[in-house]
Amino acid sequence: MSNAAMGRAQREPAEGDIVREQAVLFRLTDRLYRANGLGEIYDAALNAICDALGSSRASILRFDSHGVMSFVAWRSLSEEYREAVNGHTPWTRGEHNAEPIFVEDIRLSGESRQLIDTVLGEGIEALAFIPLASSHELIGKFMVYYPAPHRFADRERELALTIARQLGFAIERKRAETTAARLSALVESSDDAIIATDTDGIVTDWNSGAERLYSYGRKEMIGRPLMLLIPPDRQNEEREILARIRNGEHVD
Template sequence: MQQGAMSVAATVLGQRELTDGDIAREQTVLFRLTDRLYRAKAIAEVYDAALDAICDALGSLRASILRFDSQGVMSFVAWRSLSEEYRKAVNGHSPWTRGEHNAEPIYVEDIRCSGESQQLIDTVLAEGIEALAFIPLVSSRELAGKFMVYYPVPHHFTDRERELALTIARQLGFAIERNRAETTAARLSALVESSDDAISATDLEGIITDWNSGAERLYGYSRREIIGRPVISLIPLDRQHEERQILSRIRNGEHVEHFETARLRKDGSLVPISLTVSPIADASGKIVGSSRIARGISERLRAQEQRELLLREMDHRVKNLFAIASTIVNLSASAAETPAALASIVSDRLGALARAHALTMLPSTGHPLQVATSLHALIAAILSPYRRGADERPRFVVNGIDMPVPSAMITPLSLLLNEFATNAAKYGSLSAAAGSVEIACSIRDGAVLIRWREIGGPPPDGTIKEGFGTRLVRAVASQLGRLDRTWDSAGVVIELAIDGQRFSA
């Protein structure tokens, strides 16, 4: 009892003897801590500054900082003068759980009187520790960890020491939270900056506030050029109603799920995009702006158009092949004396048709077909299914100049010739038993001229049926040169003029 009274008296005396110098020293310690925490670039610097302040302010040579790890275990992250054996022995020991919201400091003035297990008491005493304090580190959302201070003899924690401990804990807690926020922000910033998508942000008035590298690539504007400008400057006039609807929904806290639209690039060209818009809220939950993720879909649209073109081409070819097969059967029937002969003639002509059709296949690799052939040979291969009529007279004749056809030209030229032959077999001279085709090849004004003239077919009506085949002819002919179509009394006359330099390439 007398010893307790003396301890209290000593504490009162200690508090009474707190001098201006002591106060100045404490203020210096706290100022230095605040300054170092502000300047810290890494979490290790935060821990180092805090440990210095704890030891200086609380008069101890030993201290530690522990944080909850990913498994929810309170583990050492920084320390002063603690052995590895001790840290392993007490790692994970904590008076609080991660979800604790009202953690209070715990001051143990003599470990022997703490009520802890004898094993833990023996471990602490073996490290040369007799008094210690648990100070919770609390962020704005949760318990982040604790710091501890140790003394080699029993120690009474004065009100002043407790106040200093809580002040340091608050500073350290704020610094840990700031570091975590900055680390998260840096990681998100790196993710945004490295994204191939165009990511931008606006305020609630639609003024652009953020702009990543993906946006620079997609729209053509640098960050310096675009920040501060209204996002509506990227929107075509006929789509500006979209932005009014987007901002209205964002102000209500709604997300705008991805939809396909178009935006203006810096050079004035339109770029098709898929756009998603989400609200941005501040710490209080108030909506302050919008984030926008745009992805260019030009390649996808081109691929979709290519697929549709190929499907239409396949449909067109299948219909044509059935029509041509029917024509071959009808024209062969009159020349065949027996069913077996008819089957042989039809089989031969269908085989020739298959070989000609192979020349018109679009290469799936995107590279030109490497086939060595001449102009006359190519025309003959395309027309081989119609080589002979019912009276065995030739159905077509090819004359004029002959020359090698470059591999890059085989596919488009085969497509055109096949379309000419198909139309002739369905509607023109090759649909009649006595009909024929004359193909003349020449050079005129630096161009290779292929003149296709049909003779002996049904009376020409001088009209062009606008279907996929017509569009295909027009598209392919525009790649090669110029195509003219006229009609005379005998039938259609087609002239295809191809730049002569393409044959020498």
């Protein structure tokens, strides 16, 4: 085999790894975009973590309402193990610059003897803690596990962080969608007239209370100026209010 051929043979596995990693990230992006709930988001992320990082075991943990880091999704972890390590986290909820932690051999980690024995008892010898963050806070972590000591290559570390960013963004987006849906339901069920406009005074939302009060249906008012409801002799007041809002002023 010529030197050139040998060089190509040595490069092919690396090139193949890059193609495989790109395919994993593409599938993750596609599945996160199509996900209908957190369960589908977690499932897509666990698939990507295992495929990209070459492991059959992974987990996702989130801070619960009490600030405890708890399991929300996992692959191939026993109930006993999850109960034993639930709540363990290297970071606090308010931490803004959490860094990933790669443990190449749990025996050398410096953790307590009890925790090391628990991890080894599950057949885990190496693991990684990867923080999950929204745009303004730490929301959890994902973990990947190996049955033997494992040296994390730079490429694996980069992949882990890429998956974490996508997962964090997907969780934040789903949380925002849920909050928006809840607020929309509250507005719609209110007996009070609630109207939303843009900064030009064009109606963007109109609830059933507004329909009852003003006798205009939602379809009649969405996209039309709020000025239709204001007597001609008071329309200057509305223009002044909108001008103040556009200037960033507070209006009672």
